[in-house]
Amino acid sequence: MKLHASxxxxxxxxxxxxxxxxxxxxxxxxxSLIVMPEYLQPxxxxxxxxxxxxxxxxxxxxxxxxxxxxxxxxxxxxHPRLTSALSQARIGVEVMDNQAACRxxxxxxxxxxxVAAALLFD
Numbered sequence: 140m141k142l143h144a145s146x147x148x149x150x151x152x153x154x155x156x157x158x159x160x161x162x163x164x165x166x167x168x169x170x171s172l173i174v175m176p177e178y179l180q181p182x183x184x185x186x187x188x189x190x191x192x193x194x195x196x197x198x199x200x201x202x203x204x205x206x207x208x209x210x211x212x213x214x215x216x217x218h219p220r221l222t223s224a225l226s227q228a229r230i231g232v233e234v235m236d237n238q239a240a241c242r243x244x245x246x247x248x249x250x251x252x253x254v255a256a257a258l259l260f261d
Contacts, residue, residue, distance in 0.1 A: 150176040150248060153241035158212070159260060161241060174256045175203060176248050186261040187215050195232075196224040203255035205231040205247070209240030211259050 151174050155162035160169045163179060171182040178201065184194050187210055198206050206225060208217070216234050225232045235243065240256050247254040 151179050152248065153245055153256075156238055156241050161237065161258065169260065171259050172257075173198065173201070174244065174258070175201065175254065178255075182257060182259075184259065187211065187217075187259055188261075190217055190221055192221055192224060195222050198255060198257055199224040199228040199230055201255055202228070202253070203230060204253045205233060205255070207240040207243055207247075207254065207256045208232055208234045209237035209256060209258040210234060211237055211261050 151163050153161055153163060153174075154165050160167055161172075162168070163174060171184050171186075173180050173182045182194070184190060195206075208222075210216075214234060214236050219226075222232050233243070237258050237260075240258060244254055244256040
């Protein structure tokens with residue numbers, strides 16, 4: 140049987156994670172960031188306590204189907220007024236710890252969904 144790559148090798152995939160970092164395509168990242176299959180950018184937020192509605196409006200402008208909000212080592216739920224831009228744009232938001240966000244992102248990305256992972260590192 141011949142095995143071959145599925146064609147997703149050019150896309151941003153989480154290849155590892157640990158306390159305070161993630162690996163995307165085997166490259167280490169230690170700060171908050173936004174990851175989509177064809178987009179990767181630092182997320183200039185001051186941590187969970189400093190989140191503002193504009194931070195989520197910027198995510199809505201990327202037009203994903205769903206945002207996976209990774210809130211660090213533990214799950215913390217933002218106030219709904221912060222995520223209202225996503226709701227108004229009919230974009231789903233799921234809150235989870237960073238490790239769960241990485242795993243979920245990889246599954247949805249492999250299904251060719253337009254997913255965004257927004258990871259916070261405090």
